[in-house]
Amino acid sequence: MNAVPKPQCFHCGLPVPAGSDWHVQIDGAPRDMCCPGCAAVAQTIVDIGQAGYYSDRTGFAATADGADAVCVPPELRLYDGDSRFVAEDGGMEAVLLVEGIRCAACVWLVEGRLLALPGVTLASLNVATERLTVRWHPGRVELSALLHALRTIGYAAWPYDTARHEEQLRKAARTLGRQLFVAGLSMMQVMMYVAPAYLAGDGMLDADMAALMRWASLLLTIPAVVYSAQPFFLGALASLRARAVGMDVPVALGIAAAFGGSVAATVRGTGDTYFDSVTMFVFLLLASRWLELHARRKAAGTLERMRHGLPAAATRFASWPGSGKTSVVAAATLVAGDHVFVRTGEAFAADGIIAEGRTCVDLALLTGESAPQPRAPGEHVPGGAINASGAVVLRVTKPVAESTLSGLLNLVERAGGAKPRIAQWADQVASRFTAALLLLALLAGVAWHFVDPARAWPVAIAVLVVSCPCALSLATPSALAAATDALLGKGVLVMQPHVLETLHRATHVVFDKTGTLTAGCPAVQSVQAHGDIDRDACIAIATALEKASLHPVGRAIVALGEKLAWHGWPATGLSETPGMGMEGTVRGRRYRLGNGNFVAAMAGGTPPPAEPDTTAVYLGTDGQWLACFAITDPLRPDAQATIAHFRAQGKQVILLSGDRQVVADAVAARLGIGTAIGDCLPARKLDYVQRLQREGAIVAMVGDGINDAAVLSAADVSFAMGGGAELAQVHADAVLLHGRLGLVADAAATAGAAMRVIRQNLAWACVYNAVAIPAAAIGLLGPWLSGVGMAASSALVILNALRLRYR
Structure with missing residues (x-):
C-alpha cells in the first residue's frame, strides 16, 4: 500500500506539519504553508502584486535564513x-x-x-534625515x-548617496509643490461657493441655488482629494498593509470621512457638507509638510556645499619639472606623486605639498576659518581648500578618495544615523498615541450618536483631524537636525546621536593639556647635554627616534632637527609606548626618548633636573643619561574663556596630563582649573574617568593624540581636536574640525538651546493635544478649525526648531 505523500509548503517546498492551518490565497486557490514565516512572506508577495513570481519560478524559495531574500531584483x-x-x-x-x-x-x-530578519543586529532610522x-x-x-x-x-531604500538624497529632496519638493498648488486653488474656489451659504440669512438662498453651489464645491474638491491628498492615502495604505497604525491613518480617515459624508449629503440634498474643511485641511497639512521638507533641505545644505568642494577635474603635468605640458584629467585619477597646476580661485583637488609658488588658501569649507592662510613651498595643503591668491604647483600626496575633504564627507555622512534616548521615547509615545486616537474618535462618534445623531459624524471627523501626532514625532529630530547642522557650519562635527543630550547633562568636563588646552605646536626651548655625546648628536638621535611620531612633542623635536639641517641617521626597531616615549636603535646602539620614568628604566638612577614650567623629554641609553629637551607649549588663546564658560555653568573642570605634576599645576593655575593631575599614563586617565563615572558623574572629555583614544571612548561624551591624531578622532563622539577649543563651549551652548527647544516642542505637542482633542470630542471645534489647529501645530514645532540654525 502506497503511503500518502505529505503536502509541501507552496512557498519553500518543505513538508507541511500535521495540523498546520497556514494558508495564503494565490491565483484564486488556497495554498498550504509550513509556518507563519512563509505565510507572511507569501502574503507580502501577493499584496505587492508579484504573485506571478510563483508561476515563473524554477524552484522553491530558500528556506530558513534565506526565506526573506526571495524574489530579490x-x-x-x-x-x-x-x-x-x-x-x-x-x-x-x-x-x-x-x-x-x-x-x-x-x-x-x-x-x-x-x-x-536573521542576522540583523541593529536598525536605527532617523525620521528627520531619512537615514x-x-x-x-x-x-x-x-x-x-x-x-x-x-x-x-x-x-524604497538605497545605500546612502548625497547626490541621490539631494535629487530625492528636489523631486519631493516639486511634487509637493504641485499638490500644494492644486489644493490651494481648490480651497480658494470652494470658499467662493460656500461663502454665500455662510453669509446668507434664512430664506435668502433658494434650494436650487444652494444645491448648485454644493455640486460645484464637490467638483472643485475632487482634485484636492484625488491628487493633492495622495501622500496621506498612500501612507495610510502602506501602514495598514503592514498591519501598523501610522500617523497618515487618522489623517486619511478624516479626509475620507468628511468627503464621503459631504458627497452623501449633496446627493441626498440634505445634511451638512464639509468641502471647505476638506480642501482647507489638505492645503494646510501639505503646507506643513512643505515646511518640514524645506527644513530637511536646509539641513542637507552644508553637506551639499562640502560635496561640491572637490573639483571634478585637475590640470596635471605630464612630467614635472622636466616638461611644462599639461592635460586636464578627472580628479579621481590622480595618484600620489602627480603634479598639478592650481590657478587662482580653483580648489585643490587632493591633499598635497606646494612644489612651486606661494599663495594663501581659503580653508572655510573645511574648518570654518574665514581668514586665508599663507602657504609656501614644502607646506601641506588639504584637498578642498581654495587657492585664494597666486597660481601654484601641487605635488599630490593622497588620491582624491583619501583627501581631507573626502574623509570629512565620509564622517558627515556616517553621522546622525541613530537616535538619542529622548527621540526614541518620542517615537514610542507617538506610535501608541495614534492607535489611541482612532479608538477615541470611534468612542466620540458613538457617544454623540446617542446624544445628537446629527453631530456624531462631524465630531468624529474633528477628533481625527485635530490631533497632531506629527508634532510629537517631529519635536525632537527636527531640533537635533537643526542644531547639528548649525554646529557643522561652525566647525563641530557631531558623530554620535547622544552628544547634545549628554553634553547638556555633563557634570564634569575633563581636558587633556598638550594639543588641547595648549596650542599643540610645542617648541624646544633648550637642550642640555649630560653624557659623552655632544648636543648636536643628541638632537640627531632624538630626531631619528621621533621621525615617524605624530605626537606634538615629537614633532617639535623633529622640527628642531630639520632647522639644524640634519638629514638623519636611520632608526630601526622602533617601538612606541603611548604616554611614555619612543625606543629604537640608531647606529647600532639602543636609545630611549621620553619621560623620566620611561628613560630611567634603561639609563638607571634618577633623571637630571629640568627647567621649571617646561615639559622635560629625556634621552638615554644603557646606563647613561644623555640629554634633556625642555619643551614649552603656549596656551590656546580661547582656553581661558572656555574654562570660564564651564565653570560659570557649575560644571567641575579637571585637567589630566601626561606631563609632570608641576607643569600641570602651572597650566591649571593660569586657567583657573581647580583639579590638575599630572604624570598620567593612558591607563591612569582611563581609571580616573571610570572612577568618576562610578561615583555618578557624567563626564565630558576633550583630548588630542593617540594616548587619549582609550579615555575618549570611555567618557560619556567626548571631543577630539581636529588637528589631533586620526585614532583619537575615530574614538571621539565629536570632532572640532579646525582645532579651536572655544567650539566646545559653543557646542555646550547649542546643546542647552537644543534641549530647551525640544522640551518646548514636546510640551507644546502634549498640551495642544491634551486641550484640542477633548475640545473636539465634546463638539467645541468643527472640522475646519480642527484642520487649522493640526497644521499650525506641526508648523510651530518645525519653525521653533529652525531657530537653532541661526545661533
Whole structure:
C-alpha cells in the first residue's frame, strides 16, 4: 500500500506539519504553508502584486535564513559583498536612504521589519534625515535582502548617496509643490461657493441655488482629494498593509470621512457638507509638510556645499619639472606623486605639498576659518581648500578618495544615523498615541450618536483631524537636525546621536593639556647635554627616534632637527609606548626618548633636573643619561574663556596630563582649573574617568593624540581636536574640525538651546493635544478649525526648531 505523500509548503517546498492551518490565497486557490514565516512572506508577495513570481519560478524559495531574500531584483544583488560596508568588527554596516518616511510609525515599521530578519543586529532610522543605519552578519543575510524586505512594506531604500538624497529632496519638493498648488486653488474656489451659504440669512438662498453651489464645491474638491491628498492615502495604505497604525491613518480617515459624508449629503440634498474643511485641511497639512521638507533641505545644505568642494577635474603635468605640458584629467585619477597646476580661485583637488609658488588658501569649507592662510613651498595643503591668491604647483600626496575633504564627507555622512534616548521615547509615545486616537474618535462618534445623531459624524471627523501626532514625532529630530547642522557650519562635527543630550547633562568636563588646552605646536626651548655625546648628536638621535611620531612633542623635536639641517641617521626597531616615549636603535646602539620614568628604566638612577614650567623629554641609553629637551607649549588663546564658560555653568573642570605634576599645576593655575593631575599614563586617565563615572558623574572629555583614544571612548561624551591624531578622532563622539577649543563651549551652548527647544516642542505637542482633542470630542471645534489647529501645530514645532540654525 502506497503511503500518502505529505503536502509541501507552496512557498519553500518543505513538508507541511500535521495540523498546520497556514494558508495564503494565490491565483484564486488556497495554498498550504509550513509556518507563519512563509505565510507572511507569501502574503507580502501577493499584496505587492508579484504573485506571478510563483508561476515563473524554477524552484522553491530558500528556506530558513534565506526565506526573506526571495524574489530579490538583480539590481539589488549588486550591493552584496560590497567592501564599502565592511565594519571594523568584521560584520557589515551601511547607511541607507529610505524614501517615503513620514512619522514615528514609519520608523517603528522599518526598524521592526529589519530586526525580524536573521542576522540583523541593529536598525536605527532617523525620521528627520531619512537615514537608516543597519548592521548585519554577512553569513546570515545580505544587503539585497534587507533592501527587498523594505520594498515589501512599501519603502524604497538605497545605500546612502548625497547626490541621490539631494535629487530625492528636489523631486519631493516639486511634487509637493504641485499638490500644494492644486489644493490651494481648490480651497480658494470652494470658499467662493460656500461663502454665500455662510453669509446668507434664512430664506435668502433658494434650494436650487444652494444645491448648485454644493455640486460645484464637490467638483472643485475632487482634485484636492484625488491628487493633492495622495501622500496621506498612500501612507495610510502602506501602514495598514503592514498591519501598523501610522500617523497618515487618522489623517486619511478624516479626509475620507468628511468627503464621503459631504458627497452623501449633496446627493441626498440634505445634511451638512464639509468641502471647505476638506480642501482647507489638505492645503494646510501639505503646507506643513512643505515646511518640514524645506527644513530637511536646509539641513542637507552644508553637506551639499562640502560635496561640491572637490573639483571634478585637475590640470596635471605630464612630467614635472622636466616638461611644462599639461592635460586636464578627472580628479579621481590622480595618484600620489602627480603634479598639478592650481590657478587662482580653483580648489585643490587632493591633499598635497606646494612644489612651486606661494599663495594663501581659503580653508572655510573645511574648518570654518574665514581668514586665508599663507602657504609656501614644502607646506601641506588639504584637498578642498581654495587657492585664494597666486597660481601654484601641487605635488599630490593622497588620491582624491583619501583627501581631507573626502574623509570629512565620509564622517558627515556616517553621522546622525541613530537616535538619542529622548527621540526614541518620542517615537514610542507617538506610535501608541495614534492607535489611541482612532479608538477615541470611534468612542466620540458613538457617544454623540446617542446624544445628537446629527453631530456624531462631524465630531468624529474633528477628533481625527485635530490631533497632531506629527508634532510629537517631529519635536525632537527636527531640533537635533537643526542644531547639528548649525554646529557643522561652525566647525563641530557631531558623530554620535547622544552628544547634545549628554553634553547638556555633563557634570564634569575633563581636558587633556598638550594639543588641547595648549596650542599643540610645542617648541624646544633648550637642550642640555649630560653624557659623552655632544648636543648636536643628541638632537640627531632624538630626531631619528621621533621621525615617524605624530605626537606634538615629537614633532617639535623633529622640527628642531630639520632647522639644524640634519638629514638623519636611520632608526630601526622602533617601538612606541603611548604616554611614555619612543625606543629604537640608531647606529647600532639602543636609545630611549621620553619621560623620566620611561628613560630611567634603561639609563638607571634618577633623571637630571629640568627647567621649571617646561615639559622635560629625556634621552638615554644603557646606563647613561644623555640629554634633556625642555619643551614649552603656549596656551590656546580661547582656553581661558572656555574654562570660564564651564565653570560659570557649575560644571567641575579637571585637567589630566601626561606631563609632570608641576607643569600641570602651572597650566591649571593660569586657567583657573581647580583639579590638575599630572604624570598620567593612558591607563591612569582611563581609571580616573571610570572612577568618576562610578561615583555618578557624567563626564565630558576633550583630548588630542593617540594616548587619549582609550579615555575618549570611555567618557560619556567626548571631543577630539581636529588637528589631533586620526585614532583619537575615530574614538571621539565629536570632532572640532579646525582645532579651536572655544567650539566646545559653543557646542555646550547649542546643546542647552537644543534641549530647551525640544522640551518646548514636546510640551507644546502634549498640551495642544491634551486641550484640542477633548475640545473636539465634546463638539467645541468643527472640522475646519480642527484642520487649522493640526497644521499650525506641526508648523510651530518645525519653525521653533529652525531657530537653532541661526545661533
